[in-house]
Amino acid sequence: MTRVKRLPGIAARALVVGLFVIIAGLPVYWMVNTALSTDAELYRTGQDWWLHLERLVDIPGTLSTVPILKWMTNSAVIAAGTMTLSLILSVLAAYALSRFKFHGKGVVAFMLFATQMLPEALIVVPLFAIFVSLGLLNELYGLVLANTAFTMPVAVFILKAAIDKIPHETEEAARIDGCPRSSQLTMIILPLILPSIAAAAVINFFDGWNEFLFANTFIADAEKWPASVGLVSFIGQYGTPLATVMAAAVLFTIPAVVFFLVVQRQIVSGLTAGAVKG
Amino acid sequence: MTLSAEVTERVAPKKRRRDLARYLYIAPATLYVLMFAVVPMVRGVWLGFTDTKLTNPSGGRFIGLDNYTSLLGSEAFWNSIRTTILYTLVTVIGTLVLGTSAALALNRAFAGRALLRGLLTFPYAMPTIAAVLVFIWIYNPSSGLFNRVGRVLGIGEAGWLTDPEYGLASVLIATIWKVFPIVMLIVLAALQSVPEELREAARVDGADALSSFRGIVLPHIMPTLRIVALLMTIWSIRRFEIIYLLTGGGPVETTNTVVVSIYRRAFSDLDLSTAAALGVFGLLLSFIVTVAFFIIETRETRKEASS
Incomplete structure (x- = not known):
């Protein structure tokens, strides 16, 4: 019975933790996302919301510049x-x-x-x-x-x-x-x-x-x-x-x-x- | 931290040499801080009484209190004092509320807790410069994350770093984001000292989460929260990079804290002496806060000891 009683508490806690993960993580995610975007995307079409992980291979090349x-x-x-x-x-x-x-x-x-x-x-x-x-x-x-x-x-x-x-x-x-x-x-x-x-x-x-x-x-x-x-x-x-x-x-x-x-x-x-x- | 002189033992002549050896251990660090912090500070106070310019940093003559009186009479100075106090207050409250809530949420054992704690620590762990670069881009008026989301949600856009109405708020958001994890970590460590039986007993008695937090958890972590508040206050008064690099003190001086204006006076206006005089006021501000903290701290510990 106590387990049932505590369920809303657990849900509330998960919600709060989730919120904090978004707050703390979003700018970090956006930093990586930006690093994996092209200039055309960044300044014209807008960078994609997801990560272009396939572009990781190009990173060493860009960094050498x-x-x-x-x-x-x-x-x-x-x-x-x-x-x-x-x-x-x-x-x-x-x-x-x-x-x-x-x-x-x-x-x-x-x-x-x-x-x-x-x-x-x-x-x-x-x-x-x-x-x-x-x-x-x-x-x-x-x-x-x-x-x-x-x-x-x-x-x-x-x-x-x-x-x-x-x-x-x-x-x-x-x-x-x-x-x-x-x-x-x-x-x-x-x-x-x-x-x-x-x-x-x-x-x-x-x-x-x-x-x-x-x-x-x-x-x-x-x-x-x-x-x-x-x-x-x-x-x-x-x-x-x-x-x-x-x-x-x-x-x-x-x-x-x-x-x-x-x-x-x-x-x-x-x-x-x-x-x-x- | 005690300023009272240590009770010195009566030493027999034979022990003299050993006592001298004690000073050999503490001397290097002491001399070092004297040379690279105390001497520059004294020199800074002295500079404040001269008319030294950056173009001739060792020239400059004594002009008495002129720098101080002209500062006290200028609206820009009082604006920077007000901005510093406002920036500090909001940062302290914001980081304490966010940090404590995050700590409370993470205080129960669950699968993946260590991972989440690590994730929430990211903003504090990353170099300030990297955080600044990200936030400049997030606040970008045409392609930044904030305005893109604002457009999608239909709440419009803002010049986050250029509009005087938003400048300080934008700097505060970046600051609180960057700093709250250290509050979380410290409070999380303090929460370990709250006896689980007490909370269990409160739960059995039917106390709800809020009253159990106020009655049991809060008194236990109060001493820690006071220390954290002091740390956050001192750090906020000192903070430079985030503010200077995001807005440079603008728009229209709305983020021109004392520390930022010190740097601008010295290295943009080339006016070392006014910068130094400003620095004296900045130091005074930190000092008042620290003294106030220690008065509160001694009173509280005495109260706790007598109760």
Whole structure:
């Protein structure tokens, strides 16, 4: 009887879920659909509602007409640099924040949190002035340096939350067994938080991968553009077919989505832990 | 986050060296943030007191509060403050309502749930730039999806990104679409902490879905919702790409939030100093919200602890 009673509830839930699938999925579907349309369809007859999957074979050919792979390589270099630098700094900082008492701990924690509310559009103005005088404009490593200031705190939150979960007795036991204090981070803690490090790595990598504002402001040379800036350069420019632009955007999107889905759980815990405990 | 100074232990001289080692762990990250966030910020505040132009970023002389007073006296500035508050409010409410509903709908185990959750996460997971490209095309007046559907349904068409009446709404739709999944994921994680027995008991007592949500689920996820509201607020005040790339602050300044106008002042008007002064106001806005949040948060936790 309860089963019968709950049936309307199940139907309502299915309806709501279905609605959300349409809301979330429609623009994504339309992106792929556009990538598989021709210019004549897009601007004259209107693109078809269904996917022309048979045109997938033409995609590599169309993509070779734009430097998307070159740009994505630049994105990958920026992302890898940002990730590496963020991880080195954040592992040390997270360990200190989780395990030690020291003067100014609250101030450091607040500073890290504050970077998350600092608008990049504000920082980009003075940073531009600083980069001009340091000769960092138009350099990929300049971007790495700028990105890391904003991505590293997120990694600190995630890693600190992970280290907080390890009982202090683990290190006590290791010390009794002769592991010196100075190697406890590398010998004891790091192996235990590998999953969180992987998550922080993915998040920092794709922060660098997706970043647009700094890159758009600091990199003038089209050869050095990351894909985010390269793709935006197509807006309002009619030389390149829209389908090609969309296909390039899809290619740029795929790695970000795949990796996000893999580490979504850690992203959630990192974000909330960062906001609660700073 | 505590600003109160840590209680320092009385240290024996022997422990001194070990204490120094502690600072070695925290020093690199601290120095880094100082160099690439705090120093630029201070420099930004300083720029706001000068008349620096982009064409000569290290020149410029001290002119006192002129930039600030001229901003406070300009209608465009107050418009950008109002736009920021409106954009933030609607984004926060929209993402919280959509995200929480999606989380509630996905909170029961059913076949294919993980798949659906992944699908609903897509907008957040994709690069903002890709989302912007899609929405520019969806909003295209002649061939875009919105107007095509509008024509089919006979409700006509609109200049989604060019008509001052729709500009802000279009930007908000794209923003809420892009951001609501992260609210869903966070609330979904919080819902795991709601004891199933409680909901079961309420159901046996004949409580309907709405009253069981208000009486049992909502109190449990309230602390999470407050954090999410803070995150959404701070992010909305900061958000740049979606707005700037969809409308560039237009049509007729209707989407010209503080952050967008900072960038336009600096890199279109080449006026670094006014941009920096604007940035100070933007930062102030974020700061007020954060302080307000922590006041509410401490009051609420105290209330929960005493009850």
